Amino acid sequence: METLDILIIGGGPIGLACGLEAKKAGFSYLIVEKGCVVNSLFNYPLNMTFFSTADRLEIGGYPFPSIHPKPNRAEALEYYRKVADTGHLNLHLFEEVLAVSPQLDELYLVSTSKANYKAKHIIVATGFYDIPNxxxxxxxxxxxxxxxxxxxxxxxxxxxxxxxxxxxxxxxxxxxxxxxxxxxxxxxxxxxxxxxxxxxxxxxxxxxxxxxxxxxxxxxxxxxxxxxxxxxxxxxxxxxxxxxxxMTGYQPNFTFLKKLGIELSHDALKHPTHNPETMETNMPRMYLAGVVCGGMDTRVWFIENSRIHAEKIVNHITGKL
Structure with a gap:
């Protein structure tokens, strides 16, 4: 069974950013996505235009050219697909993570719909678009x-x-x-x-x-x-x-987060427990990245202000190792 330094759950923009940072740091890593690459963006409305400018959506130092002041869905799909391809990211698509279990050897056993892996660190970058309110x-x-x-x-x-x-x-x-x-x-x-x-x-x-x-x-x-x-x-x-x-909004998969052992706040916002400086949760060596960090407060985190999570996490893992 393959043992990885980092396994990333979620192949959205922030999951890809985490993969790019892990690769740059020399870690063995894998991004596992249950749908297509940037699956949430794929399911956005056909004519959707981002509020952010293109430079605010860039990851990994790859420039995002756009012919519009604000890029649209089609341009974003093209950009992130090119980043995944050009960056040669280790990415498994249409593979759903079913369970993550801590092991005695300070590893996590990750069971998916297609395989099993062992990983020293887990990054949860699952977003919040799958479950409507x-x-x-x-x-x-x-x-x-x-x-x-x-x-x-x-x-x-x-x-x-x-x-x-x-x-x-x-x-x-x-x-x-x-x-x-x-x-x-x-x-x-x-x-x-x-x-x-x-x-x-x-x-x-x-x-x-x-x-x-x-x-x-x-x-x-x-x-x-x-x-x-x-x-x-x-x-x-x-x-x-x-x-x-x-159009009543969406929420993270709280059932999945609790299944991983991540604690949630007891108020209506259900904030997942994590250290904002390192992004590590109450589960050792398990991190949160991206909009999932906000719980029900889905207007706090966006692509443009959560890209930094990838760097924070990898820097913390580098220090640990």
């Missing part, structure tokens, strides 16, 4: 309810209800409206939330002119095959509906 209302299990959004063309001439007040909800509302959908947006708060500065005025103007119907200080009560109930300040409103786009 549910509404927990009647009818949410219907096929018409979507927590992920890809292409607006699909919703041509459909009655679309968008739930949310931030970037994802704004993008879905505007893009589907411009492809011919009849769009209604439901916002829990009295106003729109944190939205990209070039998008927010557009949505506000569409709402003001009545092109997009908005219910503020409201929430969805029930979903049925052909209609939905909305609780508004003026009472319950029932409207016809074909699709519900629940």
């Amino acid at each position: 549910l509404l927990n209302i009647k009818g949410e299990e219907l096929p018409k309810v979507r927590h992920y959004y890809y292409d607006p063309h699909y919703y041509f001439k459909q009655k679309v209800l968008v739930i949310g007040a931030n970037n994802s909800a704004a993008d879905v509302a505007l893009e589907t409206y411009r492809k011919g959908a009849e769009v209604t947006i439901v916002v829990r708060d009295p106003e729109l939330g944190s939205i990209k500065y070039w998008t927010k005025p557009d949505l506000e103007n569409r709402i003001a002119e009545g092109a997009v119907k908005a219910y503020f200080s409201s929430r969805l009560l029930e979903i049925r095959e052909e209609e939905v109930d909305i609780e508004t300040p003026d009472g319950v409103v029932t409207i016809a509906n074909d699709f519900v786009m629940a």
